[in-house]
Amino acid sequence: MLSARDIEQLAPGVAAWLERDTSPEGVRHALTAHLPPEPLRRPAAFLAHRLTDALPPPSTKPIRTDPLQNCDLCDHAFRAPAPGRCGACRTAPRTDASLI
Numbered sequence: 263m264l265s266a267r268d269i270e271q272l273a274p275g276v277a278a279w280l281e282r283d284t285s286p287e288g289v290r291h292a293l294t295a296h297l298p299p300e301p302l303r304r305p306a307a308f309l310a311h312r313l314t315d316a317l318p319p320p321s322t323k324p325i326r327t328d329p330l331q332n333c334d335l336c337d338h339a340f341r342a343p344a345p346g347r348c349g350a351c352r353t354a355p356r357t358d359a360s361l362i
Contacts, residue, residue: 268306275313283321292316 264272279289293312302308328341333348340348 264306264309272306272309272313275310275317278317279313281321282318283323284318 276289279292280286284292293309328343330339331342331345332339333351334345335347335351338348338350346352
């Protein structure tokens with residue numbers, strides 16, 4: 263059993279694994295596979311060690327961020343690969359004013 267405090271202290275380590283493109287199932291497996299046969303005296307310390315000792319390397323996938331565009335109708339900024347209309351203006355009912 264882990265206390266709420268233990269969980270709060272382990273959360274950043276788990277987040278580091280997830281940021282490195284490890285699935286939640288992969289994190290669970292890394293923490294629970296090949297447990298020692300005897301009961302753990304300090305389970306939170308054991309898990310903290312596993313989180314830091316076996317941390318996978320950083321992801322090499324490039325992060326794609328679309329540039330900011332200004333909406334052709336309302337001039338609000340939004341991220342998109344090309345200029346055009348923001349999500350609100352694309353889904354809003356068309357009026358005569360939107361044709362201008």
